Amino acid sequence: MxxxxxxxxxxxxxxxxxxxxxxxxxxxxxxxxxxxxxxxxxxxxxxxxxxxxxxxxxxxxxxxxxxxxxxxxxxxxxxxxxxxxxxxxxxxxxxxxSRENIQKKTAISSWSALVEYVRTELQHEKREQFRILFLDRKNQLIADEVMGHGTVDHAPVYTREVARRALELHASALILVHNHPSGDTTPSRADIDVTREIIDALDPFDITVHDHLIAGTGGVTSLKAAGLI
CATH class of the missing domain: 1.10.150 (DNA polymerase; domain 1)
Structure with a gap:
């Protein structure tokens, strides 16, 4: 059977x-x-x-x-x-x-979506990566570009290249973004210094740096919110 x-x-x-x-x-x-x-x-x-x-x-x-x-x-x-x-x-x-949530929108008014996008893109990167979000006069995203790759604790970024690219794209504002592969998103002295260098380089062209965001497994830290710029 x-x-x-x-x-x-x-x-x-x-x-x-x-x-x-x-x-x-x-x-x-x-x-x-x-x-x-x-x-x-x-x-x-x-x-x-x-x-x-x-x-x-x-x-x-x-x-x-x-x-x-x-x-x-x-x-x-x-x-x-x-x-x-x-x-x-x-x-x-x-x-x-995640990218769609910040495209064709005013990045500054969609801050939570922007932070989530940055976190999604960068929190698990094994090497440091420096990116820039280029914005138009309405603070809408023109481009998100990698400006420097590096090691586990350093990604070189060149102020002149940032200024040149911003002018090429006719950007009116920028948001600087990079990651800390260690997971600790506390801004370093170098992070603060390079931010101020870029702000000073872009000031003669009336291009604003809204913020510098640092992503890691610990979250996302804003230098502006921390009172560092």
């Missing part, structure tokens, strides 16, 4: 997780459960809960998982190149959605 094949335990778990998401919303899920839902689509015939928890254990947070290079993601058991590619695509969607 034949018997029906045993249904894998994880199939019932998947259905319960889907039902929970649809009935209560995605915010009702724990971080590893959100990962599970994503992985369920990418890995259809396997229990993905251990993989989701392994990702969380390895990288520590959802933002760190999305920021991780593919070469690091594939070191987690169960994550191959295809799944790593899907996760990187999700990361890019998240970055583009």
């Amino acid at each position: 034949s018997t029906a094949p045993e249904i894998p335990h994880w199939k019932g778990h998947r259905e319960r997780l889907r039902s929970k998401l649809l009935a209560r919303g995605a915010s009702s899920l724990d971080d590893y459960e959100v990962l599970e839902v994503l992985l369920m689509a990418f890995i259809p015939r396997r229990d993905v809960k251990p993989i989701a928890k392994a990702l969380q254990a390895r990288f520590g947070s959802l933002s760190a998982i999305l920021a991780a290079p593919s070469r690091d993601l594939v070191q987690v058991p169960g994550i191959g190149e295809t799944v790593a590619a899907y996760l990187k695509a999700i990361a890019e969607l998240n970055a583009r959605a």
Whole structure:
């Protein structure tokens, strides 16, 4: 007498997780459960809960998982190149959605969206990166450009290059942005000095530096809010 094949335990778990998401919303899920839902689509015939928890254990947070290079993601058991590619695509969607929140809007009035964009873009960068947000007369974003890459604790930025690019783009204002890979967003003496150098260089051209934001895993620090510029 034949018997029906045993249904894998994880199939019932998947259905319960889907039902929970649809009935209560995605915010009702724990971080590893959100990962599970994503992985369920990418890995259809396997229990993905251990993989989701392994990702969380390895990288520590959802933002760190999305920021991780593919070469690091594939070191987690169960994550191959295809799944790593899907996760990187999700990361890019998240970055583009964040960017949309500050494009075609007045950056100064959309400050919370701007800070979230900076945090999303830079908090998990392993090397220091100096970027500039160029704004028009309405304080709308013209361009977000990397002006310097560096080491784990220094990214060179050249004041003349900043001024030249601002004039090329016909920018009326700038927001300076860089990251501290250490996670500590406390401004250094060099951060303050280079900000003042750029302010002085742009003053003859009536180009305003609104702020200098420093991003890290500890959050985002504004030099203006800290009274340093």
